[in-house]
């Protein structure tokens with residue numbers, strides 16, 4: 415167990431800035447996830463921690479000690495890769511023992527540790543199989559066993575579930591989390607899958623174009639995104655145009671006054687999560703603290719436990735609502751009038767542009 419601190423980290427490939435001023439503090443024993451679209455720098459950051467890349471600036475410390483200059487094999491990190499990276503020509507047991515043999519550990523100790531770790535990843539019965547005799551999920555368990563058997567201070571995982579089919583991915587993510595908790599090992603996990611990140615992590619760190627956008631608990635990332643990029647990348651969101659009218663900010667669609675103009679930003683959008691929008695048939699006045707947005711029904715899909723409503727405002731903005739199935743809405747024909755009702759407390763405001771900040 416160890417804490418990891420990263421300060422002012424910068425990494426260039428030629429003149430491409432892959433990481434720009436990365437500052438992160440990862441508490442000992444926690445599960446820390448780097449989440450972002452392809453090319454945002456996740457793998458570069460992980461491999462720089464592992465010692466496969468040298469940074470151009472900044473510092474990485476483990477338990478308060480800089481690991482500057484230490485080669486990868488002396489950094490005390492275990493790494494799990496997307497493509498398993500296990501040796502095809504030796505058995506499961508030999509794969510897991512490999513790192514221990516390199517470290518000149520005694521044969522009896524190796525046998526004991528390999529058996530223990532194979533139990534942890536539930537592969538005890540498969541110890542003498544060859545990799546090609548295992549499923550993808552089992553091969554990735556070998557990858558994990560190989561990383562943890564050396565008892566690293568920090569476990570690094572780069573999209574370890576991406577090559578598995580959807581069902582197995584969900585099973586194995588719970589399993590990975592259980593093992594991580596049992597071992598109490600500080601983990602840096604990389605994924606581009608927001609659901610995986612939210613489900614597994616203590617802290618989710620959202621990255622875009624080499625810059626950390628937000629590092630916070632899954633709930634805060636979802637409920638309190640700091641900018642438009644995070645609000646869009648994590649969960650679905652609808653965006654509505656806003657105008658100033660005197661001292662107020664007003665939704666262009668429906669004209670509801672939504673925010674006092676306490677902000678200087680000129681270009682502001684209003685974000686609304688689909689699950690906070692309730693569609694009602696016809697033209698309905700707002701109730702209590704709601705706003706009501708008139709719209710035209712474009713499509714309703716009823717998928718069992720929920721219905722998805724797509725409707726278009728008079729400004730041409732397409733909004734999605736996710737709600738409990740309502741027979742009245744499901745019975746409407748296309749182009750019917752509907753009213754989209756949202757509580758004011760469920761509105762969020764951002765400066766326009768990808769990384770535009772949160773306003774209120």
Ligand SMILES: Nc1ncnc2c1ncn2[C@@H]1O[C@H](COP(=O)(O)OP(=O)(O)O)[C@@H](O)[C@H]1O
Nearest residue numbers: 427430432450451452453454455456457458459
């Ligand atoms: N070896 C390399 N040489 C040059 N550019 C690279 C190299 N590896 C990655 N990059 C670039 O750095 C950026 C970040 O890449 P990467 O860390 O692989 O992102 P991610 O893992 O989030 O998909 C991308 O623009 C990518 O094209």
Ligand SMILES: [Mg+2]
Nearest residue numbers: 453456457458
């Ligand atoms: Mg990557």
